[in-house]
Amino acid sequence: MAYPILRTRNLSKSFGETLAVDNLSLALRRGEILGLLGANGAGKTTAMQMMLGLIKPTSGSIEIFRLNFEQHRIHILSRINFSSTYANLPNNLTVWQNLRVFSRLYGVKRVREKAEEMMNLFDIEHLRNRISGQLSSGESTRLNLCKAFINDPELLLLDEPTASLDPDIADKVRTLINRLRKERNLSILYTSHNMRDIETICDRIIFLHNGSIIVEGSSDEIKRHFRQKSLEDVFIHIARDGKVVDPLSPEKL
Amino acid sequence: MNIRVILGLVQRYSLLFVRNPVRGFELVFWPAMELLVWGFLTMFIQKQTTGDFALFIRFLIGATIFWDVLFRAQMGVAISFLEDMWTRNLLNLFAAPIRLREYLAATACMGLLRVTVVVVVMSLLALGLYAFNLFDLEWSLVPFFALLMVFGFSLGMISISLILRWGQAAESLAWAVPFMIQPFSAVFYSVDTLPKVMQHVAWCLPSTYVFEGMREIVRTGAMDWNSLWIAAGINIGFLFISGAIFYWMFSNARKLGLLTKIATQ
Numbered sequence: 345m346a347y348p349i350l351r352t353r354n355l356s357k358s359f360g361e362t363l364a365v366d367n368l369s370l371a372l373r374r375g376e377i378l379g380l381l382g383a384n385g386a387g388k389t390t391a392m393q394m395m396l397g398l399i400k401p402t403s404g405s406i407e408i409f410r411l412n413f414e415q416h417r418i419h420i421l422s423r424i425n426f427s428s429t430y431a432n433l434p435n436n437l438t439v440w441q442n443l444r445v446f447s448r449l450y451g452v453k454r455v456r457e458k459a460e461e462m463m464n465l466f467d468i469e470h471l472r473n474r475i476s477g478q479l480s481s482g483e484s485t486r487l488n489l490c491k492a493f494i495n496d497p498e499l500l501l502l503d504e505p506t507a508s509l510d511p512d513i514a515d516k517v518r519t520l521i522n523r524l525r526k527e528r529n530l531s532i533l534y535t536s537h538n539m540r541d542i543e544t545i546c547d548r549i550i551f552l553h554n555g556s557i558i559v560e561g562s563s564d565e566i567k568r569h570f571r572q573k574s575l576e577d578v579f580i581h582i583a584r585d586g587k588v589v590d591p592l593s594p595e596k597l
Numbered sequence: 598m599n600i601r602v603i604l605g606l607v608q609r610y611s612l613l614f615v616r617n618p619v620r621g622f623e624l625v626f627w628p629a630m631e632l633l634v635w636g637f638l639t640m641f642i643q644k645q646t647t648g649d650f651a652l653f654i655r656f657l658i659g660a661t662i663f664w665d666v667l668f669r670a671q672m673g674v675a676i677s678f679l680e681d682m683w684t685r686n687l688l689n690l691f692a693a694p695i696r697l698r699e700y701l702a703a704t705a706c707m708g709l710l711r712v713t714v715v716v717v718v719m720s721l722l723a724l725g726l727y728a729f730n731l732f733d734l735e736w737s738l739v740p741f742f743a744l745l746m747v748f749g750f751s752l753g754m755i756s757i758s759l760i761l762r763w764g765q766a767a768e769s770l771a772w773a774v775p776f777m778i779q780p781f782s783a784v785f786y787s788v789d790t791l792p793k794v795m796q797h798v799a800w801c802l803p804s805t806y807v808f809e810g811m812r813e814i815v816r817t818g819a820m821d822w823n824s825l826w827i828a829a830g831i832n833i834g835f836l837f838i839s840g841a842i843f844y845w846m847f848s849n850a851r852k853l854g855l856l857t858k859i860a861t862q
Contacts, residue, residue: 445612
């Protein structure tokens, strides 16, 4: 079996008395989209930020491309990328300037060509001279995704990429991400509150509650497990009740 | 150190000036106003009193320009960080393959660019308005300029450290840091004007030696090598200490989740 692209072992993070992530062990395979699902404060974003080196884990380890993250931070970061609703690109630069700057930061060889390619791919070519701060939510998301794909990453961390998008744009973004994943055999860790996002795009889902995994499996497996009709019902059930019926074993999947 | 990354960051910060001419104007506006007010005030006093004020004017104009070297160097570092905080770009930046030393080098370059612009503009103004030719002093002032820039860079790192620890609440401190040392640095007066206790603090700052050295050059035309070497030694100490504080604060910010907190505020 191929070694996972991303693996965390007993990853924990506490802020004072608050345990944000509790013994999180997960593995993401090449070409797979793994969804991290959970209510606000479940630990999704904290987990993702640890994988980007923005937050230091209290304990546990992160391996990406079979390398220890802390020891090979720069090398790993040059091969991955991320996009988050909560992180903007400089809103006082134009679309074109932003892409050129981030191309350089990620060591992209042909800066101009790559920036052009990304703008075409995400259909924002016509916005090249627009100040980023003047873009609509949908345009801004597409610009963030341009930046996320600028270095041809092997691993992509997407934190609620379709939040604040209307259903039409959200669907287009999902379709595009899925297409690129298939074309590039890309591995993606995906967090969202949008159940449609998760059901449509993720091969496997991890439900987090109070920082720990309570269930892991495909969308259908999870729905069956909780005897609910939709992922949204599962989400509400977990968020309000928090009880685990009989957690599926990660090894089984 | 990856030069490509440093150039990328410098491009990111300098594009702000290219895009928005108001920023460029703002960069030279305050130093110019300062020079005008101090210069004309000195000329006014000169007219009202008797005695030789020519040297005093030179001291004051020189001090105003020198102070701006330190202040702009500090601002180059602090404002670059604040720009990324204001635009919520810190997460994108620190999740990119950038080493902290590359980031600091880029902010130091921005300090150098700011200082260059300000010094050129102020020198021209001083020459035109007060017949004070900075370049009459030849190259002897250059090492002092460099020392002030390095000290400004150290103060900039301390400013970022404060913001990393206390977030937006410390933003005003970032502007205030240079002014905390201004009275002790004897910018516009000689150190012996200060009370004894303050003099002890003053002699611990590299800037004090620089301003004393500058006055010596203006007064006698001779380089005060002693001040220069002492300032250089203390500067190295400050650079190490402020660098250590910055690295420690950054690591602490990662540990406490403060980096992501200030980045999304």
